Amino acid sequence: MSRGPDSRRSVFITGAGGGLGGATARYLAARNWQVFAADFAEAALRELGGEENITTLVLDVTAQASVDAAVAQVARSCEGLDGIVNFAGILEVGSVIEVDPETIRHVLDVNVMGTVRVNHALFPLLLARKGRIVNISSETGWQSAMPFNGIYAMSKHAIEAYSDALRRELMFLGVPVIKIQPGPFRTAMVSSIERNFARAAQASKYFGDLLGNIGQATIKEQAKAHPPEVLAQVVHTALSATCPRIAYSVKPDPQRVVLNRLPERALDALLRLALKPR
Template sequence: MGRTIVKLLVSITAILAVLLLLSPVSADHHVGDQKAVLITGATTGIGRVTAEQLAAAGFFVYAGARKDADLDELNKIDNMMAVRIDVTKQEQIDAAVKLIKEQGRGLWGLVNNAGVNVVAPMIEAKESDFDFLFDVNVFGVFRVTKAFAPMIIESKGRIVNISSISGVLSGGGYGMYAGSKHALEAMTDALADELSDFGVHVSAVNPGNFASEIGLTRCKRLLEDKSAGDWGLFEDRRQEMLSDCKERLDAGVKNEGTPPDAVARAVEQALFGENPRDRYLVVPRQVEAGWTIAKAIEEMLALNVGHEYSYTRDEIFQLIDAMWPYASGEKSWDDPEDETEMTMFMEAWMERQASEKD
């Protein structure tokens, strides 16, 4: 019911999610119960840290990777089995389903983490770059989720999609990547609505700029792409980026920034917490929360002004006050009394607006 109401006021709910989901998270679970989780893209960065933290907490982790050396490394970790899975290859996904079924543990959780990044101005981007990026970030999530959904439904488990603050933000050069994460946000909402009737909860985790290999991988791809043409009006930016990438790689820079431990904790909460949230914003700096909140508010206000059915400032804040306890966890959509209370409020709120228009 909560997601149904949220559909009517997406922007406002996004603001509440951003405002309220910045606190540290901790999971409520029984350590050692050996619930099994599959994490795609578990070789480095967020995927690797999450896999290691969950395994250390006593859960069994199927860690997705593509290369033999990475598979060997992951198999050395207790409570972990490496699974060869390239999210762009259906045959590997199908083989992973077969393998995990054969293990007999079932599957409680799926973490769609595998992702790539490509940077280019929209009017200079190549269609092949779009294809590559969306094949991993969007269609990869679709393929893996569809393949493992029967196992998750059987266990009444959890799905966690690793989105990004770029699921809210965008900017010059990041249109392709942000577009893929905006798509993932919409997919997450739809999937959550569809699977709620089967006892499955779906969450999105929106990390900020934590230490990750994704930027270095993007740099390597940019330097190795001999077919890339110049960026026309934006060529000076491309040259700056090439110079920066070469400098970083020559210096042996690997993972710059804050380690993503907080992201892993958010994933653990989403997978095993008693009351999982719909969204988790996890950022290493206050300014990143500020960017994201400001953008959500800007979009909400832009949608609200200049048309016949816009709401007043007081009406908007009345709605925010009513929804705040649900976003903060003080009330729950799953509680029948809370759900009834909010439904009645929404009906009265909308009817009042309708009567004023008459």
């Protein structure tokens, strides 16, 4: 299906009710993109509702019926998609040996399988325009996993592998797949980390003091967070550049970059020393 000379670019964004997804939806809409902004949280979508060039959709990425309904709505509104941007994701902190396996499964279902479902269902519309897939990974997706952040890291490492395989498949169809790896940004997810660590510390049988110390340390980490609009600009570049990069690392935490360069045993020893309860 070809695109007429006067037709607008269209993009489907999951997790659009969050800080990064919402900022990206607004940024693209301001540049005359037709934005389909999807999120599980209907209340969060109300802030986007009524804005020019934005159509909101309630979407549960863990439910195939919900994904199919969203696809049908998009298909009624446009002839194809120029981009899919997968922001939808949740954070769970705690020990991977203590957190309920069903909780871990849910995180993976949202963060990994949600992306897989959306890309799978929307692909015919994307292929019609030779559009692009932008998967939002994280700096944790390519770095060595840190203690008590393993659940989120597992999901983002999976997104990295999925994106690489998908890119090397879809290149034969002329469809670029781009990874974006954000560092710390000012979002509700980041703001809730301290509270999540405090909750995990109370629930932990083995690591309460460790989790409490890390939770306190996250207060300082929040000062490093960047405004969501910075990432929105990078997503726009990934969608519109003539030759987009395979991956965009956006404002990574310098300390984590340095730590990631250490040999594994050296990093283990450093973490044991730094995190050991006094």
